[in-house]
Amino acid sequence: MTSPLRRLFRPWPRTTLVVVTGLVAGLAGLVSADLRTPDDVPVGPAPLPGESWVELLSMADPLGGDGFDEVVTEVTADAVSDEMFVLPSGGETALTLLPEGGYEVWTSCRFVEEGFDQGSGTLDMYEHDGERHVFDVECVAPAAPTGETVTVPEDTAIQSSFRVMTYQGHVPIDDDMEPTMIIAVYFVPR
Amino acid sequence: MGHDRCVSENETPQRESEPVVTAGEAGVVPGTGEARSAVVRRRWRLLVVVVVAGVLSASVTFLAVRHRTFPDPPAPPGNVDELRDAMTDAIDRDLGGPPEMLIPVTTESTESAMTVIPAGDYRLGLMCGVLATQRESAPEITVRMQSDVYRDFLIPCPSTPLWIEERLVFTEDLVVSITAMQDVAVGGWLVLAVLDSREAG
Structure with missing residues (x-):
């Protein structure tokens, strides 16, 4: 064995x-x-590819256009409320934080260009997650009520824009030219 | 198979373990040169068998066990939620914790919701991510941050978390909106804007 x-x-x-x-x-x-x-085994999210540079292209004030300062001073001279914003026409938007409450909307408006004295525009105000207010306003000064009211149950962000609809002036009007208005919008507590 | 060992008297005990060839199996006379070459050939065959069997068995076992034991490696983000999670993780790592304000902008809605930012001193961060399923992407994207002024930034896409050197000082509560614009109309991207009041680590 x-x-x-x-x-x-x-x-x-x-x-x-x-x-x-x-x-x-x-x-x-x-x-x-x-x-x-x-440690040998990759865990967690996969690494994301990506480059690491950033360039500041521009920093601009929507009210920084030529001749705007003087008109802004004019439309805000007769301020009727602390809750307000100023906005030029022509695609710019304004972001405003409106404290809770009920308000009447007042406006004051002026043309930037010389020679225009009458006109109107459309104000578009969009409440964050809320109502949208679109209404026409006459370009008047000093500030006058528009008849529009806004009520927000809590502090609310509002995005607004303003478009020129009609205008008259003493200067020849080029079809391609549209004058610029600057509007001050006031929220007067009710 | 019966094997009669053919061991010379001069062999050491260690050599007993070596494979040997019987005279009848190899058809050679023990102790001759032919017998020695037959031994060498047999050792080579055994060596090849051992190596091949070892490599195959070890590989198969290793792969099977590894697959069962460990989860698959993470895949690149394939949907917006996964992409957002991965980007948020990268931002958290940079900041050492979750950011105070995170504002997303997607391909579907190129403008963010309005976000109220309390007065304070903020560090602004931007990051762009692209879905792994997206075959084409614009290499750069313009991000506009609107508050009381417009700030336009050009960033690569995809990017790492990018931090703007100049801090933003808001003296009162402000509403902020982020808009992303591309020259090339391609989708599948996500931009995150971060506002955080902590000092850079």
Whole structure:
């Protein structure tokens, strides 16, 4: 009877050799996978690609146009409320934070260009998650009520824009030219 | 297979473990040069078998176990929610915590909701991300921040979190809106604007 140790050192049948080798290698694979620490495995979000530069293209005041200062002073000279904003016509928008409450809307308006004295426009006020108020206002001074009212149950952001609709003047009017108005909008507590 | 060992008297005990060839199996006379070359050939065959079996078994076992043990590596963001989460994580890492104000602008709505910012001294951050499913993207995007003034920034897209050097000082509560504009009309991007009053870390 051959001892197990001596049998171990005798040449192995090929099948035994392959099976044992496979078992040992498989065990090695299992152990090496098990020994992997979590640090080896990517976790969390995949890294995002991206460049790291930023350029400030411009910083502009919507009321910084030529000749605006004088007109802004005029339309705000007869201020009727502290809750107000000033806005030029022509695609600019104003963002205003209106404290909770009920208000009458008053406006005061002037043309920037010389020679225009009568006109009207459309004021578009959009409450954040709320109502939208679109109404026509005559370009008058000093400030006058528009008949429009606004009520906000809490402090509310309002985005506004103003478009010129009609105008008359003493200067020849080019079809391509549209005068610029500056409007002061006041929220007068009711 | 029965094997009769053919061991010379000069062999050391260590050599007992080496495979040997029987005279009948190899058809050679033990102790001759042919017998020795037969031994060498047999050792090479065994070595090849061992190496091939070892590599295959270890690889298969390793892959199977690894797949079962560890989750798949994270995939790049494929929808807006995943993209937003990944971008927010990157911003959080830069700030050392969640930002105080986070204003998103998406492809679908290129203008953010109006956001009320309390008076204070803020650091402005911008970041642009692109969905992994998006094959084409505009390399740059213009971001306009409107408050009392307009500030237009040009940033790469996608980008890392980008921090504007000049801090924004608001002396009263302000409404802020963020708008993103691209020269090329492609979608699948998300811009996040961050306002945070903490000092840079």
